[in-house]
Amino acid sequence: MRIGEVARRADVSVKTIRYYEHVGILPPATREPNGYRSYDSAVFDRLTFTRASQAVGLTLGEIREVIAFRERGEPPCAYVLDLIEDRGAALTVRIADLEALRTDLRDLATRGHALDPAACLPREICHVIKSPG
Amino acid sequence: MRIGEVARRADVSVKTIRYYEHVGILPPATREPNGYRSYDSAVFDRLTFTRASQAVGLTLGEIREVIAFRERGEPPCAYVLDLIEDRGAALTVRIADLEALRTDLRDLATRGHALDPAACLPREICHVIKSPG
DNA sequence: ATAAACCCTGCCCTGTAGAGGAGAGTCAAG
DNA sequence: CTTGACTCTCCTCTACAGGGCAGGGTTTAT
Structure with missing residues (x-):
């Protein structure tokens, strides 16, 4: 073929x-x-x-x-199981990270809607986004 | 500077x-x-x-x-809020996908541990992983 | 005077999983 | 005989955010 x-x-x-x-x-x-x-x-x-x-x-x-x-x-079954378990663990971490990010985004959106664009200063570019510090 | x-x-x-x-x-x-x-x-x-x-x-x-x-x-506040909301929505989809994958991986690990490596045929490479069909 | 630290541009490299195309050879049908 | 469908190898390209050199010029301190 x-x-x-x-x-x-x-x-x-x-x-x-x-x-x-x-x-x-x-x-x-x-x-x-x-x-x-x-x-x-x-x-x-x-x-x-x-x-x-x-x-x-x-x-x-x-x-x-x-x-x-x-x-x-x-x-290769044992090796495959290891891989799968490693992937699963990495995935759990990754999902947790993304969920934290999603939470941040939601807070940001909520706060952002309450802010007045006219009060956003050029120096800060956009006051919706602030550094964590 | x-x-x-x-x-x-x-x-x-x-x-x-x-x-x-x-x-x-x-x-x-x-x-x-x-x-x-x-x-x-x-x-x-x-x-x-x-x-x-x-x-x-x-x-x-x-x-x-x-x-x-x-x-x-x-x-740019309005634009930023749009971006943030789009990201949030995309993130939700993505997290759901990853959670589905994690579920699959867990099932796979569970089933895999119950299988006998000696019963794994060369043709299928590894019986832990099977196509969804 | 010279060494260390700094600065410049420009180029290729990384990882993932192929896609797209050039230019050429091959094969079957009309 | 030629057209169209297939196949071959080889090369470049994609997204993302820079990193790592080469090969040169400049500044600062000793």
Whole structure:
């Protein structure tokens, strides 16, 4: 199967498939005598796994690591669980940060609506936004 | 005052100051006869405002817009409030997405711990991660 | 006089995940 | 025979906010 057909059937772009090969998500494709890449159905397993992994927030670099385990013959499950737990912890921190920011924004909006634009001095640019200090 | 002193006193890098001039956050500095940039204390108001704005999630592009209002002689407060409310709404969506992702990750971790790595087939790379379909 | 510290412009580099296009070769159908 | 669809490699570009050099000129203190 050629790259275009793989792309259509997996609903990814041809560019993406070449890129995945470039970054090691896909092994170097075998080639037809004319140089065209040739694939068998195993490519769909890779692409499906890659998509599912991206959906849970793994980067291509991490996905490549996971695949590397598998290629060394080791089940990557333990590594995957670590990754997932790290991602989860990082996500918790990030969500907390964003929630704090959202709170700030709401306070700012509330305060801002109570302020008079005519009382905003050029020197401070806009009195709605003040430095935390 | 020269750029280095501004940088020290405002606790930003010299690079950052030049960059801000480049992108229009700061007006082109006046120059000493030798070509060195020369600043008066107004630069600190800009830098302070810029920092405070970044802290609430505005981009330099947006900050530049706000400053442009001020330079046209209009109080930018109304525009700032719009920006803040847009950011807040976008943030709410984003937080919801991340929370959904965190939920997925937790489910995945829970299910993953219950699975046997030895039962993970090479074809699926890692059975902890499955496509949503 | 000279070394250390400062300043200038201009250029490339970072990370993410590819997109877009140039220029060329290949293949099937009409 | 030629048109259109496909494929190849290689190069540049995106957003964001600067960082890190090179290679030069200037100032300040010793």
